[in-house]
Amino acid sequence: MKVILIGYRATGKSTVGLLLSKKLKIPFVDTDRLIEAAAGMPIKEIVAQEGWAKFRERETEAVASLDRRKVCVVATGGGAILASHNRDLLKKMGVLVWLKAPLADMVERLERDAGHEQLRPKLTSENLAAETLAVLKERMPVYESVADFTVDTKDQSVVQVADSIYQCLLEAGHVFEINKLKNKHKKQS
DSSP, X not given: OEEEEEOSTTSSHHHHHHHHHHHHTOOEEEHHHHHHXXXXXXXXXXXXXXXXXXXXXXXXXXXXXXXXXXXXXXXXXXXXXSSHHHHHHHHHHEEEEEEEOOHHHHHHHHHHXXXXXXXXXXXXXXXXXXXXXXXHHHHHHHXXXXXXXXXXXXXXXXXXXXXXXXXXXXXXXXXXXXXXXXXXXXXXX
């Protein structure tokens, strides 16, 4: 079983996922890092050199590779759920948690990230706020349709978001299931 974090870019999936994995005492996997490791270059370069279509193919390979992993927390890229094949695979692998953040928070984080080396590639030719709004309109119904739980990150720290997810998992019996699987894998090792 996997706890799979979905949501738009800059909603905190990687940061929250790492915290949640520590809280659950299970490994953390980030599909963007899997893609970069396989390609030997940052996502920004993959998109620049190979285009979005090739990046999406690599993303599908990364999602499929998760099936070989045991219990873990997974942070997916914002567009990982666009392909129906990816959605089906992720749903079979575990519990999907949608991190839903206010538009202003996402745009602020994306603008802050734009100054760093690991610049996220643009999705459209529009300015950041318009791009985010346009892409969100398209993706929100998809996030909503596949999510088992939705956690609104508004006015919450990353620790509070991780705690909220943990509470959802606990109430649904998933923490018990995760612990059972961890113990099973320990005995097999």
